[in-house]
Amino acid sequence: MRRLAATLALLCVVAGAIAQPLGGGPWAGLAAAAAMALYLLLEGWGCRRNGRIILALAVVATAATLIWHPEPLSLLARAGTAAAAIIGLFTALGFLREAAESSVLVQECGQLLVRQPPGRRYLALTLGSHVISLVLNFGVLPLLGTMVVKGNTLDAAGGDARIVAIRAQRMLSAMLRGFAVMTVWSPLSVSFAVTVAVVPGLAWQTLLPVQIVLSVLLLLLGLALDRRAFPPRAQPLAPPLAPAAVGPQDWRPAWAMAALVAAVVAGSVLVAELSGVRLVNGAMMVVPPAALIWLWVQQRHMGAVLAGLWRKLLVSLPGFRDEVAMLGGAMFVGTIATGFLSAERIGAVVEGLGLPPLLLVILLAWAVMALAQIGVSQIVTTTLLGGALIHVVPPLVLASALMGAWALSACSTPVGAAVLTVARIGAVPVRVVAHDWNSRYVLTGAMVLAAWLAVLNGGLSLFG
Template structure:
């Protein structure tokens, strides 16, 4: 089977800025400068990147939605407060700008990798396979499959799988009265799988952000805790799904797709190469995991495109140049609004933490005297509840990571604190109608965000929150 790329589907004009080579060049420059600044440690390159981010915002002002305008306004207000109230505003604001540039560069580079993955027929075949499983295997297939695809796709896996789910349901019988139940079960499995993969995925935003901010975090142990709990929750979620819909009886026969071994092997090999590239950049350049992921994205993109066109293709170089130009000039500006949103979230979270007197706040509720398991179990609940105020999980992860990093002494093990923050991120994604992934699913499916969260997944969210208590009690046993 050939893995030649499929023609790219043009994004909807209502959500994608018009292709602008100059804007695309600026965005690419932000990503490249962030990489070079991290590699060289140059403050000058970092400051040039700050200027480019501000230039991008000014040039894109007519394309901003109410969300970006609100976040930019909040960023400006916080900047004024820092300047007026803090004795060393330059340190706080420079840290906030560093965080903003990092998040913008990360989403831009990952967006290019996702666009490359969309052109792979192997990925399309795997997505179709996940959505065409019988009811007994469908939950685990969708929840687990979504989490694995998210390692390379991240949020893009949601936009990719939701239409496949709805098309598969309509194809099986447009007038079937059980279709709404099928939609509920499949979209819930997808949302839960994506939400909780953030606790272990090497490319998830939360771990990369928090590991960047908090010293002493052991990323390998964190991935282990997250993956073990993810597997437990997947089994618990499958049981909850089975019990909730126990009166449901499938009608008619459904066509089950055979396991696409070749496509699965290709995707596994691609993911493996990506992770090996991350390790390579970390070891060779003595960098962090963050630097490894950033550096691996463009190399992986070029290699994957080359493999899709075929090394022996007589037109490899012209095809590669044309596709790369399309990705950078046309697809990259499509990530503009999301990139600005994440940049603002990072800035607000870091600046907000700088305005918060960490030691005084920590002393007020007695964080140091609180049992570790209780503190670690309470952090996810706090993040999930605050997410109802329309504060993004990204913003809260930056704030919490910066807050704990500013304390004179960590109130618990840094790795467990970081893991707990990522659990709060995961809880908010099945609980808050304002979570980005929920809004993406709502937009793609036409369903209300409140139905996707409170209507369909409130029970699961409560179960997950309760299970975190014995989990952290076990992890802190003997501490």
């Protein structure tokens, strides 16, 4: 009974988050927030340590608001509605993950990527992880990671344990970076939803193409650093990870996956334009039907699709407790913090430093990355600091800084879900993944991000 109630509660969060911009207004947002609170009452007790900490902070923030804020109910309603919107997007994406995890197409793509020859394996894995993560999100890491570990055996490396370790580092780093860079631009990502909500006056039609360019730069940076660290001539020859297929490789699964991802993103854009809502709301409306169509293509029987999906949701949605606690709780706490520390106050303090605006936004991006290292969620820092510089730099520059910093920190924070997942798959300490494998990429990426922001700001000043 509890599992059924929790599942229905999360589905109500999605419904309320979709209904709010379509005419449901504040009441739909409040209903979504109430449904999220009910879910956490049912499942929050089962969260792991980080989730419990965020929930405890949310309780403290609620108490502080009731005691000290002059308009407590208004602030709590705003924070709850913002948190529910993020969880609505995350839950909607869960439908797509259910379809992807049972898809032969996804498995074929994974096998194709892992079996590439050494010269193009990094590029194939980072691009493949980038594309598949659009539909699988975190699910791409265990999917490709499991294939990497299974294929990366001592026999496949010609008995050389050093080659096994190098291959693991290169392939797992490639897929981690590909996943993380997805958050730079994807309208299906939490970072996109949070940033568009936090930075006022920001049109997603302008943000999307700019961020795609930044994502290409960061992906190419990863490739360049991999080639520099592991030049082909420095590695002894070894057998491939898996026996090569007879004849040319069949790339049809990769093209089919790319087409599917493009259809979901294009559908989200189209619905957002036709409905006059934000892109993240368009994504919430498109993803569940897209998942049903994908499942129908796999099974060709809608009754079986609906029954099977319902059984899966009864298991998976209650299992989202940690994500709901951490994502929703962080958004709630960050929004509450803005009620006490307004963007105007923070902006006045920042301006008092007397630093050039461009330097301020670069330092802000680096601060997001640094605070993530000690466990401060990017949702909190983006929500709290995002509006502080809005009157100092163009919204597009600010949003690009925040989303770029979010992606880079996802590769390096030792308490982040992505790094923890890769470390568990690779059977190495978390700090090996965060620091030994990715510190150079993240530090160089921070320099690239700073240069990108300078070019973007200069271009807007010149042509704006």
